[in-house]
Amino acid sequence: MQVKTFGVIGSGQMGNGIAQVAAASGLDVVMSDIKAEFCENGVATITKNLDRMVKKEKISEADKAAILGRITTTTDLKDMASADFVVEAAVEREDLKFKIFEDLDKICPPQVILATNTSSIPIGRIAARTSRPDKVIGMHFMNPVPVMKLVEVIKGLATSDETFDTTWKLCGDFGKTPAEANDFPGFIANRILMPMINEAIFCLYQSVGNAEDIDTVMKLGMAHPMGPLALADFIGLDVCLSILNVMYDGFKNPKYAPCPLLVNMVNAGKLGVKSGEGFYDYSESKKAEVIAKQFL
Numbered sequence: 001m002q003v004k005t006f007g008v009i010g011s012g013q014m015g016n017g018i019a020q021v022a023a024a025s026g027l028d029v030v031m032s033d034i035k036a037e038f039c040e041n042g043v044a045t046i047t048k049n050l051d052r053m054v055k056k057e058k059i060s061e062a063d064k065a066a067i068l069g070r071i072t073t074t075t076d077l078k079d080m081a082s083a084d085f086v087v088e089a090a091v092e093r094e095d096l097k098f099k100i101f102e103d104l105d106k107i108c109p110p111q112v113i114l115a116t117n118t119s120s121i122p123i124g125r126i127a128a129r130t131s132r133p134d135k136v137i138g139m140h141f142m143n144p145v146p147v148m149k150l151v152e153v154i155k156g157l158a159t160s161d162e163t164f165d166t167t168w169k170l171c172g173d174f175g176k177t178p179a180e181a182n183d184f185p186g187f188i189a190n191r192i193l194m195p196m197i198n199e200a201i202f203c204l205y206q207s208v209g210n211a212e213d214i215d216t217v218m219k220l221g222m223a224h225p226m227g228p229l230a231l232a233d234f235i236g237l238d239v240c241l242s243i244l245n246v247m248y249d250g251f252k253n254p255k256y257a258p259c260p261l262l263v264n265m266v267n268a269g270k271l272g273v274k275s276g277e278g279f280y281d282y283s284e285s286k287k288a289e290v291i292a293k294q295f296l
Contacts, residue, residue: 001111001166004028007083009100011042011073014117015089017145020046021174023070030083032074039073046071049146081107085170087139089117092242097121098129105130113163115139119239120186120246123156133158137167140187141176143235151176156183185250190243197240198259200228204279205261211279229279233272241266 006022008015011033019031019042033039050064059067077100080086086108088100097116104114113135116126127136138154151171155164171178181187186194203214215227232240241258248256265271265278272278 001084001113001162003084003166003170005030005083005085007080007086008032008089009077009080009086009104010089010091011039012089012091013045014141014143014145016042016045017049017143018087018089018117018141019071020049020067020146021176023067025173025175027070029071030074030079031071032077032079034075036073036075039075043068043071043073077103078107080104081109083108083112085113085115085166087115087117089141092119092121092239094121094125094246097126101126101129101136105132111135113137113166115167117141119190120243122185122250123154123159123183127156127158134160135163137163138181138183138187139167139171140181140189142189149175149177150189151178152181152187152189153178154181154183154187186243186247191247194240194243194247195255197228197232198244198256198262201232201259201262204229205259233278233280233282235272236274237262237271237278238266 004027006027006029008019008022008029008031011019011031015031015033019029023029031039031042033042047068050059050067053059054061054064086104088097090096090100097118101114108114110132114130114132115137116123117140118126118138119140123136123138127133130136133156136156137159138152140152140154142148142150153164153167153171168178179188184191200214200218203209204211209217211229215229218224218227226234241262244256244258248258269275270277273282276282
């Protein structure tokens with residue numbers, strides 16, 4: 001199957017990154033969101049990313065203009081009717097994803113592949129909301145999308161080989177390295193990552209160490225590029241909690257039960273970088289210092 005027009009549902013952190021790499025590969029991209037300002041913010045982020053690449057001489061001004069010229073935005077989901085392949089990158093809420101796929105199934109021609117960037121929800125559950133389960137697949141990009149090379153490709157029980165092969169090839173076209181995962185909650189990446197992050201939060205909760213020392217142990221002792229608590233802040237504590245809940249509900253195994261401290265922080269609105277506070281302080285006066293120490 002040849003893909004010429006690529007649809008992206010969601011213009012946030014993941015959606016705009018996916019749109020950027022798709023447009024950079026030469027595809028026409030339709031990026032949608034529920035508000036025009038969200039789309040505008042997404043394009044602004046892409047523009048900033050491309051400006052950095054121009055400054056580093058990785059692309060030219062002409063390349064930048066060409067990439068941006070291949071991206072159109074819309075607030076009308078019906079515009080996805082023009083896409084050959086659609087990736088949903090909405091927030092990690094099962095009810096919302098179900099509704100999006102139900103709508104896409106009615107809007108998109110029957111041959112169109114519908115992919116989800118879900119980080120934990122089983123593909124089969126999403127596919128069951130459509131009349132084309134053979135054309136539904138997981139395409140889990142890593143954050144930040146333009147930088148990270150990995151894409152988890154997850155087949156549902158009904159996903160066809162043709163759908164899988166098309167998705168696998170697209171990953172290569174985007175300059176990514178695909179890895180196949182079977183359809184279990186959390187797939188590979190988060191089934192390993194989230195229990196580690198959760199255990200780091202338990203270490204903080206039980207006063208085994210403070211946040212800085214916990215992260216330092218993992219960075220210097222285990223050669224991780226970023227400590228687990230800083231990484232949780234970067235991912236979003238609400239997203240971490242959602243993924244752990246999906247795995248706990250799916251496996252009924254207490255090892256996936258989220259730490260009470262994580263639950264309390266999310267309830268208090270302390271979500272990490274995006275809210276200005278998580279395990280670290282990301283207020284404007286502190287953000288540069290914290291990012292320099294933990295993220296670089």
